[in-house]
Amino acid sequence: xxxxxxxxxxxxxxxxxxxxxxxxxxxxxxxxxxxxxxxxxxxxxxxxxxxxxxxxxxxxxxxxxxxxxxxxxxxxxxxxxxxxxxxxxxxxxxxxxxxxxxxxxxxxxxxxxxxxxxxxxxxxxxxxx
Numbered sequence: 001x002x003x004x005x006x007x008x009x010x011x012x013x014x015x016x017x018x019x020x021x022x023x024x025x026x027x028x029x030x031x032x033x034x035x036x037x038x039x040x041x042x043x044x045x046x047x048x049x050x051x052x053x054x055x056x057x058x059x060x061x062x063x064x065x066x067x068x069x070x071x072x073x074x075x076x077x078x079x080x081x082x083x084x085x086x087x088x089x090x091x092x093x094x095x096x097x098x099x100x101x102x103x104x105x106x107x108x109x110x111x112x113x114x115x116x117x118x119x120x121x122x123x124x125x126x127x128x129x
Contacts, residue, residue: 015064044093085121
């Protein structure tokens, strides 16, 4: 079951990345042609804001989680708590060390059944019917 949930979560993340992050990445790179930190960080910040607003506004779901039939269960229904959970995801987008944070997050998932941002945000992702 944990393996199926992992696949669903990866699917949800891919849907969210393709529908939100990639378009903003392209837009920012077109608008700001130089390769500054802004062109790398701004799409990630927009992605985190999207996740925070979507999870709080749509019953614990983003577009990807909706299609993957997942819901974020939070220990607190607070926008600030959810924002902390989502802000941790910026670590995954950092140049050079982002891959390390992704690996650490996957290792934590294997051990605890939660990713790094779930542990820090005191949340759990569950399948809904």
